[in-house]
Amino acid sequence: MKGFSKTNFLKEYIKLKIDKKDGILKDKLEDNFQTGKKKLLPFTLNPVSGSIYDGTCGLNGVAGEFLRLKTLSNVDPIYSPQDTEKTLREKLEDNFKMPADDIKRFIKVFNDVMFENETLNVIDLPFFAYVPMKYFDKAHEKDTRVKKYKSGQPKIADYYVSIADGVDIDIDAKEKDLFCTIVNECLQKESIHSFEEKDKYFVLPFVKKQFAEDIKWLLKQNNNVTVKYLPLMLYFYASYSIMQTLMFMNDKNWERTTDKPIAITFMLSWERASEGQPAVKKGWSANDHFPDKFLNKMSAYAQALDILNCMFEDEDELMTFQEILARFDEMDFDEEAKIDCETVLERYQTLKRKILDDRHTEKGTLPEEIPTNVEDYKGFVDKLLRLCKELQSKDYPRMKVALYSLVGIKLYEKRREHSVLTLDEEMLLFLVAMVTKGERIRMEDLYKRFQKYGIEFSFQTKNAISDYLMKLNLLERKSDSGEAQYVRIIL
DSSP: OOOOHHHHHHHHEEEEEOTTTOOOOOEEEESSSOOEEEEEEOOOOEEEEESOOOSSSHHHHHHHHHHHTTTTTOOOOOTHHHHHHHHHHHHHTTTTOOOOOHHHHHHHHHHHEEEETTEEOOOSSGGGGGOTTOOGGGGGGGOGGHHHHHHHHHHHHHHHHHTTOOOOTTOOOSSOOHHHHHHHHOOSSSOOOOOOOOOEOOOHHHHHHHHHHHHHHHTTTTTTHHHHHHHHHHHHHHHHHHHHHHHHHSGHHHTTTTSOOOEEEEEEEEOOOOTOHHHTTTTTTTSSOOOOHHTTTHHHHHHHHHHHHHHHHHHHHHOOOHHHHHHHHHHHOOOHHHHHHHHHHHHHHHHHHHHHHHHHOOOOOOOOOOOOOOOHHHHHHHHHHHHHHHHHHHHHHHTHHHHHHHHHHTTEEEEETTEEEEOHHHHHHHHHHHHHTTTEEEEHHHHHHTTTTTTEEEHHHHHHHHHHHHHTTOOSSSTTTTSSSSEOOOE
């Protein structure tokens, strides 16, 4: 069938390799999960990439890498004052004809202003381009303990770039003081950086649209606000985008359209989690969200989706399960399609079982083989997903660990036996400011705007939000009953 065949699957997933047992060239399955032009998730299945973030993910550094990539910035990250002193001296003398005593004083001011407890202090938006990713300095070059943490940050930065695809981010638009102007001019490199091609990631259209609106709003704020909240906003969007992508992968949501987010219930970080709370029942672990049975097989879902995508030879963009099933509804399941589908199932099952059988770490009872005959496309999708799940390596829940380590920085908490999504004070105030964008709005309208991001709150949590905003004098009541409440936050 034109546009849909087994060809790309055989090309991407099956390679001739020498068998270690008998030394003969044989077909071997490449255990891929994202082979297309666009990757699905900024995670890997490599053993070193389990818990890939260390509590903060180096949020400022990842934001810095994002801006370097997005703006093709012609500067290098600064790891210590010593990295820049020579360059500053030369540029101040050559470009600004500054006397030696003034140069000495300028460099002292630079070090005092730019470094706080050995950490680069961002005082101007373009200065993010100087912020290095964590653990990339010479002191950590041979530290094997941080290898896994180093591997996760560039992927998230690349993911930021994909979220911001098509968005013009002008970091030089704000008015500059003389100090910042001189520093930026001095630290620009004469030769233009050559950037290697980075991975591009799939991002749901509504996430991209929302980001474009929100980043434009943030960049219009004063410089201090933009500098303070840019890393937080980028982190929120990465977590939000990944969570929504995963929820749409969950087969419980295949009947949903992908034009708006799937709702998930949050609570506040200082609330107590109990069995009956909506944040527990309708939050992280809900069947259509992130139950363990789904997360443990997350890479299997990703692999099934990748195999389906690579069978559509006329598609450059990565399609969701929803989009693929819609395409199948428009296609005839003829004999050629039947042969292609059954060939893929047979080849995958046979070669994947051989991989598991040959692994010393995978010893155990393999599931029984399943018949690979199918009578329609839906049957093909169901059997493919079943095979991917049943024949998934026991080590592959590493991807789940990577997810937990990312969302756990700010949004996810384990409360005894309950997994919940939470907003702390900083994230709550920022998100309220972002969704209201300086408008004075009714509280009921505030929650409607949160719903556009798939964020819902219980009645109890809404009361807790009102109490917190009232405590900060950010909530205005127009009646003693409290029915008419208005909020406005200016960051």
